[in-house]
Amino acid sequence: MRTLLEKYPRSAEYLLDILHDLQDAEPRRYLTPEALRSAAEHVGAPLSDVVGTATFYSMFSLKPRGRRIIRVCESPPCLLMGAETLLDVLRRYLGVEVGETTADGVFTLESTSCLGVCGVAPAMMIDEELYGNLTAERVAAILDRLGRDDATR
Numbered sequence: 001m002r003t004l005l006e007k008y009p010r011s012a013e014y015l016l017d018i019l020h021d022l023q024d025a026e027p028r029r030y031l032t033p034e035a036l037r038s039a040a041e042h043v044g045a046p047l048s049d050v051v052g053t054a055t056f057y058s059m060f061s062l063k064p065r066g067r068r069i070i071r072v073c074e075s076p077p078c079l080l081m082g083a084e085t086l087l088d089v090l091r092r093y094l095g096v097e098v099g100e101t102t103a104d105g106v107f108t109l110e111s112t113s114c115l116g117v118c119g120v121a122p123a124m125m126i127d128e129e130l131y132g133n134l135t136a137e138r139v140a141a142i143l144d145r146l147g148r149d150d151a152t153r
C-alpha cells in the first residue's frame, strides 16, 4: 500500500485517483478501513472526509465485492428504455438483490447513475466493459457467456 501511495503527491487533489488505486489493489475490490486511513494520512485530510468521498461515489465500495461487478444504469433515460426489466433478469439469474454478491463470490450486482452512453440505453457496465441497447435476452446471453468464461478460470 505504501508503494502505491508514494506515487502520488501528498494532496487531497489526488484523493479520487488514490482511492481508485487502493480499491483496484484489493482482491475483493473494496476500500478496507486500513486503505481509508492510509489515504487520509497520505493526503492530510480527516478520515471522515475520506469516508465521505468514498461513500458519495457509487464506484467505490466499503464492503467486499465479487470478482465481477455488474452496474446497471438507473438514470431516467435507461429506466424509460427498460432498465428495471434488466435488473429483474439479473436478480433472477444471480439470485441476489442490488448491492449483494453471489454466494460463490463471482458477481456483485449494483445500480449506478448515468454511464454516459444514454444514446444506447438501457446500458450496463461489467467491470470496465460497457454494454448498450440491452434486452432481457441479450443480458441473459452475456451472463451465460461470462458464467462459462468464469468456469474455465
Ligand code: FES
Residues within 6 Å of the ligand: 073, 074, 075, 076, 077, 078, 113, 114, 115, 116, 117, 118, 119, 121, 122, 123
Ligand atoms: S441514462 Fe443510462 S447511460 Fe445515461
